[in-house]
Amino acid sequence: METYQKIYHQLTMLKHSLLLILTVFLFLPLQSWAQIQIGGDDVKIDFANPQEYEIGGLTVSGIQHLDANALKAISGLRVGDRINVPGDEISDAINQLWKQGILSDIKIVATNIQGNLIFLDLQLTERPRLTKFSFKGVSKTEADNLRDNISLVTGKIITDNLKQVTKAKIVDFFIEKGYLNAEVSIEEKDDEKMVNGKWFVITVDKKNKIKINDIIVHGNTEFEEKKLLKSMKGTKEKKFYRLFSTSKFLESEYTVDKKSLITKYNTLGFRDAHIVKDSIYAFDDKTINIEITVDEGDKYYFRNITWVGNTKYSSDQLSTILNIKRGEVYNESRLESALYMNPTGRDVTSLYMDDGYLFFQITPVEILVEGDSIDIEMRLLEGKQARVNKVTVVGNTKTSDKVIMREIRTQPGQLFSRADIIRTQRELAQLNLFNPEAMGVNPTPNPQDGTVDIEYVVEERPSDQVELSGGYGANQLVGTLGLTFSNFSTRKMFTEGGSAWNPLPSGDGQLLSLRAQSNGRFFTSYNLSFTEPWLGGKKPHSFTFSTYRSRQNQNGREKDDPLLSEIVIFGSSVGIGFRLKKPDDFFSVYGQIGYQLYKLQNFNNTFLFSDGTANNLSLTGTLQRNSIDAPLYPTRGSQFSMSFQTTLPWSQWFDGKTDYAELEPEDRYKWIEYHKWKFNSKWFMNLSSPKAERKFVLSARAEFGFLGLFNQDIGQSPFERFYVGGDGLSGFSLDGREIIALRGYENQSLTPTNSNGSRIGGTVYNKYTLELRYPFSTNPTATIYGLTFLEGGNSWLDFNDYTPFNIKRSAGFGVRIFLPMFGLLGLDYGYGYDDILNNANANKGQVHFSIGQSF
16 A cells, blocks of 8 residues: 555656646747746755645846736736645746746746745846837938838837837838838847847838839730720839839739729629739839739620609609610619719719708619610618708817808708708818818718707818018019918907917908018008908808008108109908809809009109099999819819999099090099909819829819990090919009919010000900819818919900900919918919010010919
8 A cells, every 4th residue: 555655646746747847848939038946046845745835925026117016916826825836836827927928037936935835036037128229221201201100119128029010011111112022120239228228220121113014914805905904093014105103013002903994894884894813923123014814794784774662753853863874885883973972963862862861772783684784673762851950060179160150051950961061061161271181071860850960070270371472563672471360350359368369369260461562662562451251140241341552662762852753552442242042052242342542743654644643433343153162172163253343434424524635644534434344264174083082173264354444535544454474473563453474474475565665554355274283282281283284365455456366375384382371382384385576585485483373
C-alpha cells in the first residue's frame, strides 16, 4: 500500500511539473521574455511538492504609466485567494496580462512565505511608447496628409500591430495616388529625453507612378471599344492628346468605372450585360494593361406597361408622366428617373409627394419577358396624405431662427410637398449665409397620425466681405476699400449692455455696405447702402436705402481758392421690392426713386459745361425673375430682368416756349432728362450626369441697353451712357455711366468717341456671352471654377445706327475664385478678333482682372 501511495505522490508531482513546463513553452513563442519565476533569491519553492498557499500580499513593480490596481485586476490574483504553487493560477495570471498587448516582460515572484501565506510581486516591463515620428521620401504636403491618415499620437504603445497598420495605411494612401508599388519601412530609435520612449523614422519608397498603357475589351460586338471606354471617366489610357485627364490607375475609380461600363450597356437595352472577367498586369515598370471581357447579352425593348393600385391619378395621366412608349429601347436608368426623384420634378413619385402622399411607394415588376420584349406592371401603394406637424431648424449659430423660418415653404398643417422642401433649400441657399453643401432635410414620418416632422439642417458660413482693389480712371490711380456685412441686424444695435456688438450686431439677414475710394488729394468718394429683405418682418417686401458723395479736384488747390477746379456729386436713392405670386413666385418687382446733384467749379474736359449745377431726379422700375439653384455656382435655372428708368420731361413742363437749342449747356442740363431701358438675361444648363459630383455647366447671357430723349433740341443726355469694353472696373465715374465689361478688348475701347477722339459713351449697346464652366472646388469657403468663353458686343452713339449683330467678337478662358472675405475674384485671358478704328492695340490678347462680377 505504501508503495502505491509513494508512486501516486510521485505521479502527482510529475503532473504539476509538466503543467508548469508546458505553460512556459506555450508562452515562449509569443514572447520569450514572459517568465514564471516562483521564489526570489531568499525564497525557495519545492517544485517536486506543490503546496497550497493563501495570497497574503500582491504588489506591482516596474511600471511607469500603467495603473497598478488595474493590472492586479487583470491578472485575476487577489489577496486572500488560495492558490497552488506551482499551479494553474499563476499561468492564468500571466496569460491574462499578456493578452493586453501592453507589456514586453512579465515575471511573478514570491518575495516572502510566512507559514501558509505567500507574498507575490508582479514584476512587469511596459512596452515602449511613441514620442514622435518623421517621414523620409515624401513631400511636405504628403507628410501633412499622412499625419491625418495614420492617426499616430504621442504616448501610443508601440506594438507590431501598430507598425503593420501604419504601414498599410501609408501604402494605401500612395496606391490611391497611383503608386501601386510603394514600399514603407519603419525604424525605431530610442528617445534620450524619455525613459522607455522611442520615435519612428518612416521611410517611403514611392517608386514609379503607375499609369495605364492600354485597356482592351473582349466580347464587344455591338459597340466599338472607344465608345465603351468613354463611359470610364476615371480610368483612361495613356494618350498624348489627353491634356486634361489623367491616366494613373486608381483601384477605387476602376471599380466605379466597371459599373459605369455596364450601365452604358444597360441604358441601350442590354439589361443582362455583365463583366465575365478582368485582369490587370504589368506592361513595363511604369505602366499596366487592363483586359476586360464582357458578355453583352440580348437587346430588349419596352412593350406593355400597366398600372395597379392607382386611385388618385388615372393610368393615362401616369403614363403621360412616365413618357415611355411601346417599342422604345429598354433603359433601366430612364425608367428609374421617370419613377423616382427626377431633378426636374417630372416623375411619378414627385407627382404624389407634391400632393401630400409621403408614404407613397411604387414598384416596377417585370411580369413577362418574351423574345426581346418586356412587359412591366407598376404596383402602387398610394397610402394616406400626410400633413406637416413640426418644423425645426438646427445648425444656425449666428442667424436668427426667424430669418430661416420665413424662407421655409413647409408650414405646419400643410400637406407634405417634396417640391416645397426643394424650394426651401433653394431659398436658404440664395440667402448666401449657409454652406449649400452641408444643407440637409430630415423628415420624420408619423404613420400613426398621418403627419411628418421636418428638420432643416444648416451650417453657417462666412458671408461678410472686404474689398481691396485698385482701378485707373481719368489718368489717376484710385484705391478702394469696401466692407459688406451680409447678416447685419439693426434690431440688436441697441441691446442692453452692447452684448450684440461682437464685433457687429448680426443675425437678421440685413445687408450693410460701406465703401470708400480715394487717390489722396485729388479724388474721394464715400458710399453707404442698406437693405432690409423683409420690411416689417411679415412679407418678403425689401427696402433699400443708399447714399454717396464724391469729389474730384483737378488742380489740387484748396477749397477757398477761386481757381479751384472740382466737381462734387451727391446722390441718394430709396427703393422697395415685392415678391410676386404670378406668373410664379420666382418673379419680383422693384421700384426706386433716386436723386443726384452735380456741382461744378472751373471743371474742364469731361462735361459740356465747367460751372454750374445739374440735377438728376429719376424713377426706376424693374421686373425680374430668378430661378437659379445656387448663387455661387449655378448649375440650372435662369435670371432675367427688365428695367425702365426715367426722369420727368422737365423741358416741356417748365417752359414749353424756350428754345433749348440756343441755351448754354449749364442751363440746358440743369435738370437732366432721359428715359433708359435695359434687358439682361442668363441661362444655366447642367451638361453632366445629375449624380456627378462636379458638373460642367453651360451659361448663356444676353444684354441690351438703350438711352432715349424727350426733347430733340436738348439732345441726348451726356449722363447715364454706356461704356463698353475691358474688365468692367471703372476706378470711378462722375456722370452715372454704366461700365460694360467685354473681354478681349481694352477698357471702354468699344465706346463711341467725338471728333477729338474722346470717349463720350453710347446710347445703345448689346452683348452676348457663352461660357462653359467646370468647378475645381465647390467648397463655399473657397469656390473655384474654370471657364472658357465666346463673347461679342458693341455700342452705338445713335439708335439709328444700331445693328444687333454688328459686334466685336472675342474668345478666351479664365478662372473664378470666391473667398468669403473678398467676394468673387476673376482672372481672364481674352483674344479680340476684330480691329478697333484708330486703336491698333485695343484688341488681340488682353488679360483682365475682375472683382465682384461675373462679366
